[in-house]
Amino acid sequence: MSLYRDLHINNGDLVLDAGFNPQYLTDRAVIAQDIAHAIIESGLAHLLVSDRGTGVTADTKVRIKLLVEDDTRILPGTVRVESLDNGQWWVFADTIDFGPLSQRITEGLL
Template sequence: MSQFIDLHIQSGDVVLDAGLNPSYLTDRAVIAQDIVHAILDTGLAHLLVSDRGTGITADTQIKIKLLVEDDVRIMPGTVRVEQVSKGQWWVYADTINFGAISSAITTNSGAENA
């Protein structure tokens, strides 16, 4: 039985299954989705993705790390924010009960979770 269940949201919309019923996420995926939405809601994703070497990047990464570590489901000290290519960032962290998570940071809310 899952501890966390939530609607699967992608690009701001509920994801529907083949029968046009809402799709749900559980546990690890819920935490990853919640983290992405928290980052998007604060506007930090826009700062990070749009920064072109102005020095905002390091401060924004720290703010994102602190925001993610504020989630009680995340193991403190495990959050990493990494640029994988120009304009593409990922957040990595370990959850307390469900292992590692990772999520792409994009400004269109269409984040990828793993």
């Protein structure tokens, strides 16, 4: 049995299965989707992705970290915001009940 359950949203659209029924996410995936939506809705994703190497990046990373740590399902002190070699930004954190999660940060809708 799942503790959390939510509709799966991708690129701003509801994800449907082969029978055109909505797909659902559970537990860790729900938390990751909620975190991604919070970052996008806050405008921080745009700041981070559009900024290339200025001082804004460090401040934005801290703001994202604090935003994610405000989620009561996240273990405090475990949030990391990192840029991978391919230029993509990711959030890594440990959930209290479901272990580690990772979520890519994008400017657009999920």
